[in-house]
Amino acid sequence: MLHSLPDILDANDLQVARKLLADAPWADGKASAGSQAAQVKNNAQLPYDCEASRTISAMVTRGLERSALFLTATLPKKIFTPRINRYSGAANHYGNHIDGAIRTLPDGQRVRTDVSCTVFLSNPEDYEGGELTIADTYGEQRVKLPAGHAVLYPGTSLHQVQPVTRGERLACFFWVESLVRSDEQRRLLFEMDMALMQLRQTHGESAGTTTLTGTYHNLLRMWADT
Missing domain, CATH: 4.10.860 (DNA Excision Repair, Uvrb; Chain A)
Structure with a gap:
């Protein structure tokens, strides 16, 4: 089931995030993908331990803690540390894939990816394309939300990010291991x-x-x- 979460980040959070991302040390997103996903992943991603990643991750985590809808929809047990990605220029899409079932945090702790989440950092008018396309039991859903809003969807879903043909799409992504697996x-x-x-x-x-x-x-x- 898909859920939209409004205002995980407020206007001040977004202003801070955009300032940090303007000079961020972007790297090839393939580095964090599994063997199958790496074949269709074509984006940029921040190292998890850089200043921009740490600051934005902390803001997103605080926003999630304030969101009653997030808590009741996911029943979180563990949250994989939020990461930041960018789609623009030649590195502008992520083909169909299913997220790996288990992700490992830097401290070695494992997180089962029951629920996937994307927090949009760019407004829809700032870029063309870039829709998060999710295949679920109700057909194909295309998601493109205002900056600061988030979408939750099952980690088992086949999904992709459509090519960005103008501008850049900045987003934060992570996974939740739920108290309830099903x-x-x-x-x-x-x-x-x-x-x-x-x-x-x-x-x-x-x-x-x-x-x-x-x-x-x-x-x-x-x-x-x-």
Whole structure:
């Protein structure tokens, strides 16, 4: 299931990010790709330990912590440190691929890629093309969001970034290992949580919402891997 997350980065965050990225030490994105993905990956990427990467990663992490929608949609257990990429000029696309199931952090910790996330750092009018194209059960979805907004989608999805034909597309990307491995189970829990919020807003607390909240947590207890 796809989710759009508004305002993970605010205007001040974006201003800081763009200033840092203007003089950033870009490298070939293939260096971080697996053998299959490297054949279709054609972009630039920042080293994870440079100043721009560290600062933007920290801003994104703080934004995620403020986002109730991110927390309820992903039920995060671990988050792979956010990375930064760029699509422009000759290095302007990433062909169809599925993300590797396991990513390893610099400290050796492994993260299962249950949920993929892209945070857009460029506004749609700043570039042409560059849509994140995701194949899911409802067909092909094309995503191109305002700067500061993010999209979540299952790590199992076949996806690509369409060629950027004008300007540059800057983005932050990362993966989430969820407490609940199954995308279907996460979707059911998310829908139940959203329905409970709506019931509380409309009718306030009641015996019914208390019972349903207990059911939500009992399902989470059944499915979660802590």
